[in-house]
Amino acid sequence: MKDHVHERIGFREIDEQGNAIPAVSPHVPEVADPPRARLVVNPFIIALWVLDASLMWLGLWAISTAAGGMMGPQPYQSAESAQFTYMMLSNAPYALLAAVLMTAALLFWHANQWQKKRLIR
Numbered sequence: 733m734k735d736h737v738h739e740r741i742g743f744r745e746i747d748e749q750g751n752a753i754p755a756v757s758p759h760v761p762e763v764a765d766p767p768r769a770r771l772v773v774n775p776f777i778i779a780l781w782v783l784d785a786s787l788m789w790l791g792l793w794a795i796s797t798a799a800g801g802m803m804g805p806q807p808y809q810s811a812e813s814a815q816f817t818y819m820m821l822s823n824a825p826y827a828l829l830a831a832v833l834m835t836a837a838l839l840f841w842h843a844n845q846w847q848k849k850r851l852i853r
Contacts, residue, residue, distance in 0.1 A: 777838070784834040791827035794820035 746752045798820040 772785065775839070780834065780838055784831055784838065788831040791824045792829060794824035794827065798824070815851050
């Protein structure tokens with residue numbers, strides 16, 4: 733005879749401290765130990781941090797190189813180096829702006845991930 737009342741009956745055991753151990757049912761397999769939490773690293777976020785650092789370095793290098801090239805009289809400066817200096821000075825602020833915005837976006841992303849982990853626990 734199978735009915736729902738008798739299927740729910742199970743034995744409850746108590747451990748040494750008096751805490752109840754969940755009932756063991758022959759129809760429901762035991763829950764395995766939860767897997768250990770491992771550090772999961774997103775490779776795309778790492779690539780964005782590397783790109784961010786390289787943009788910041790490139791922008792600072794371009795400004796320092798171009799500013800160093802404009803300091804003092806330089807009679808040996810060719811037309812090509814003047815064009816290169818102009819290109820670096822015109823593009824370096826955009827590289828720095830992109831690096832600052834990317835840093836802010838990544839920090840907001842990390843803060844959001846941290847909040848999600850805190851709310852779950």
